[in-house]
């Protein structure tokens with residue numbers, strides 16, 4: 559938990575620099591895991607094995623986790639070798655009824671020693687939309703080539719703002735909200 563927090567903080571410093579914040583610790587101080595107001599969450603996920611040979615090839619795509627963007631700042635996601643299914647779709651701008659059907663999804667394979675980092679809606683808002691939240695899903699096997707039917711384990715660390723964080727991008731594109739308000743609206 560402490561190590562994943564540390565990795566997150568290093569990324570937050572890079573993001574603050576990239577966005578031109580004068581204080582490079584700006585995001586770090588608003589995600590202080592030692593504070594009682596911290597809202598970060600680690601979720602241990604288990605998707606059950608899917609029986610093979612049923613409901614296959616009916617032309618539909620089913621999901622183990624439906625298409626969504628995380629609402630936090632940055633999610634660090636850990637996958638296990640051979641337990642595929644995670645897919646991403648580029649750019650928040652494709653989140654429309656139209657694009658949900660025919661958008662291009664790319665598989666995110668397990669790479670030893672790597673962590674998948676998903677930008678969340680909070681970073682998107684805090685960057686005045688310069689960073690787009692990552693639209694992603696976990697596809698259920700449906701008879702397509704390479705589909706994985708076994709159980710899947712993953713760990714997601716959701717960096718969430720402290721309740722008293724003050725959230726507004728440098729361009730003030732969106733009204734100022736606290737971390738508590740942001741999460742309450744997102745849930």
Ligand SMILES: O=C(O)CCC(=O)C(=O)O
Pocket residue numbers: 601603623628635644694695696712714
């Ligand atoms: O299991 C996964 O790999 C994805 C989980 C996820 O996207 C989530 O919990 O928000």
Ligand SMILES: [Fe+2]
Pocket residue numbers: 626627628694
């Ligand atoms: Fe997610």
